[in-house]
Ligand SMILES: Nc1ncnc2c1ncn2[C@@H]1O[C@H](COP(=O)(O)OP(=O)(O)OP(=O)(O)O)[C@@H](O)[C@H]1O
């Protein structure tokens with residue numbers, strides 16, 4: 001399940017943000033995996049909506065990206081089943097940081 005979760009996040013970074021840089025931090029209380037892309041990021045009001053099943057940001061519908069809008073909903077579920085969470089943050093340069101936090 002965790003493999004599926006990470007694959008969904010990495011696929012998004014490459015599809016919508018051109019590339020994926022992965023930073024793994026092994027903290028005393030948690031494992032934190034950050035996926036940093038080079039795309040446009042997301043408008044603030046979309047940051048929670050994109051976790052809804054079948055929700056795709058306007059624009060990705062018309063692009064040839066072919067997704068169903070389930071990837072993030074599944075990834076969030078997997079993270080929560082492991083007692084963790086996923087955070088989305090726009091970085092100063094506009095690109096998205098997707099952070100998977102798992103308790104140790
Ligand atoms: N790294 C990202 N940068 C910008 N937008 C993103 C990023 N990741 C996801 N999104 C937006 O969030 C929407 C929902 O993502 P999600 O992974 O749930 O579905 P999908 O990629 O459209 O389809 P699926 O993953 O089911 O093939 C995407 O359609 C896209 O608009």
Ligand SMILES: [Mg+2]
Nearest residue numbers: 012067071072
């Ligand atoms: Mg996806």
